[in-house]
Amino acid sequence: MSTLPQTPSFSLYGKRAMVTGAGRGIGAGLSVALAAAGAQVTLVARTEPEIAKLAEAINSSGGLADYKTLDVSNHQAVASFFEQEPAYDVLVNNAGTNRPKSILEVTEDDYDAVLDLNLKSLVFTTQAAIRKMVAIEKAASIIHIGSQMGHVGGPNRTLYCASKWALEGFNKALALDVAAHGIRSNIIAPTFIETPMTKPFFENQEFLQSVLAKIKLGRLGTVEDLMGAVVFLACDASALMTGTTLLIDGGWTAE
Template identity: 40%
Template sequence: MNVSSIPSFGLRGKKAIVTGGSKGIGLTIATGLAHYGAEVMVTGRNEEALKDAVRNLKEHGYDVKWKRADVTSKEEVEELFSYADEVFGQLDILINNAGMNIRKPLVEVEEEDWDQVLNTNLKGIFLVGQQAAKRMINQQSGRIINISSILGQVGNPLQTSYAASKGGINQLTKVWAAELADHHITVNAIAPAYIKTPMTEGFLQDPERVEQILSRTLLKRMGEVEEVIGPAIFFASDASSYVTGQVLYVDGGWTAN
């Protein structure tokens, strides 16, 4: 083996967009990308949350850009990418992360609940992925990383709309991988289990729910949000150049149990 051919996990010079980047998994991945050398732009619906996140990152030495955008709006997504074109001039990495959840029993799910979750989690993934793909096709390179969930694979109560959206993300990942491979673009997904984030902190206060989760998790603990950084850097870097169409479960062994 030629040692000089060992692939790099470094991202220096790469340009990245992270949706849902003001908190939780999105903000953590954005921090990881910046740490490994990428130039990063975070986006989300809440402008003040974005400003706070970027201010905090700059205090730690990461010069991250931001742009407010609602991923359910085609116009706002197009404006986001036009702005990124001006700032970056290219797009190498998309972290397609924006998402939400409304937990209700099936018989209590309202039509507006379904629409809100599917519009954000699936339509938003599509709209953002489409704009990224157009740019990556033009430059004949790129990495699209969709953030899914184990609930796209396993069944769990109170997750009708969320699980449907995440199952859809898994299939989009495979379809896009097949469609974009000839353009030297890889498409993969990261599917975490229950990670400690602002979106999960509420129901993780319930000891019974926590016990149910731990009973299914081989490692017998919740995931820490920083544990999603490694998979994201792998998929974003040259180290994953022969990997596409995959869903990587970051789940403490849940799906192996």
């Protein structure tokens, strides 16, 4: 062979990325990964202190980050935000919540809290971002943080599963809607990830062992396990991927 094929670039230099729910845990890790790959990252959350501190840390380490306080459940504020911002090359929909309860205990307030943030807010944040991308004909990558619970069921997870299964369908249909504009849409679907917010749940040994019995690689996930995936889906190396899901579940759904 006279000419060898060239590996597509994993670099994000010159790209602008936005991460919702960026202040802690998974969102913070994904933000760091995108910045390390060269993107200028806008950290978004409802409150300022955590994203301000993270932006400072990223900038101090040689990356590029700024931050914006924004409640993604306020759809008017979201629409206004994207109208004023230059179009992003990468949008990571990470903001989400869970209220683990048996269906016998679920209330209407629980339903509204989980479905409004995990699905409704994600849909309209995505819509606002894409409208700006389409208006200036910008190719882009939309990355949603789903869950293995969008592929299986789990006890006390009726609302969470409903939101994440719905996201899977939304992602596929969205990919078809925007493909002609050069915009891609994909999901990262993790297993249980140990973060400061989830760590107290794993202090319950019975719950921990039930989870580890399902994760065939025998350990909880870490934020670092997701950082390579977000860079991959954001960059040219995944240029032909859209409407699909990267399951990072340690084998949970393989059985």
